[in-house]
Amino acid sequence: MFKQRWDLTKAALGALLIMLILLTAGCALIDRLQAWKQTSEEQLTEIPPDPDELTMPQDGLVGETKEVVLYFSDLAGEMLALETRPIAKVEGIARATVQELLAGPSVESGLLPTIPVGTKLTDINVRPDGLCIVDFSSELVDNHPGGSLNEELTVYSIVNTLTQFPTIQEVQILVDGQKVESIAGHLDVSTTMARNNNIIEEW
Numbered sequence: 001m002f003k004q005r006w007d008l009t010k011a012a013l014g015a016l017l018i019m020l021i022l023l024t025a026g027c028a029l030i031d032r033l034q035a036w037k038q039t040s041e042e043q044l045t046e047i048p049p050d051p052d053e054l055t056m057p058q059d060g061l062v063g064e065t066k067e068v069v070l071y072f073s074d075l076a077g078e079m080l081a082l083e084t085r086p087i088a089k090v091e092g093i094a095r096a097t098v099q100e101l102l103a104g105p106s107v108e109s110g111l112l113p114t115i116p117v118g119t120k121l122t123d124i125n126v127r128p129d130g131l132c133i134v135d136f137s138s139e140l141v142d143n144h145p146g147g148s149l150n151e152e153l154t155v156y157s158i159v160n161t162l163t164q165f166p167t168i169q170e171v172q173i174l175v176d177g178q179k180v181e182s183i184a185g186h187l188d189v190s191t192t193m194a195r196n197n198n199i200i201e202e203w
Contacts, residue, residue: 064089068097069164071157071200072104072111078149079201080157083109094132094165095124101161114157116143122177130169131192132162138176141183148186155187156196163195170194 066089071080083105090096098121105111118139125133144154159171170192174180179190 066093068093068100069161070097070101070105071114071160072109073114073153073157074201075110075112077112077153080114080153080160080199081109081111081201083111092124094126094162094168095121097161097165098124098134098158101157114154116140116145116154118143122174126167130167131172132168132170133172133174134158134162135174135177141175141180144184146184148184151182151184151186152199154183155189155193156199159193160195160197160200 065086067084067086070083070085072083073079074081085100085106087093087096087100102115102119102121104113104115116139118137120137120139121134122137123133123135127133140154144151155173158173162168162171171194172179172192173183173189181190182188
């Protein structure tokens, strides 16, 4: 009789122990699941942004570009040939375009520069009457290779590049703030100059 009672007690204790183990394991499992979920949520909120997104402009700051035409010398050194180039769309688009002209043609274009090495843009002013006064440093004259054709290419690369804009009808070239008779002794640039399409090679 005693043995039967002891067996029942052992069975009850065993069942209770199993229930306690299961309950403890279940609580531990729930705790682990909750901890995993919390960790996952924290990781999701802490994921660093895509590097490409960091460099994207914010709303209202999207950079616009404008395609401009630059005139350089063809390989034969006889005519002007155009190169189109996208540049940042800024308020002083004429100034930015001349800076691109001074930088020279791209390697891919296969064209030759028309502006002497070291020439800098000193100032540029577009007047309401359509006259653009553009002032270059003395290198435009001092470093010019000479020759009537080279001089013509230099002058009209400037004039034709600027007159692509509807607000510019004529161009006055200055050197160090002063009017000059010519760049290399052949072409009179002391007065305003209009566009010359005859020097542009046909496509």
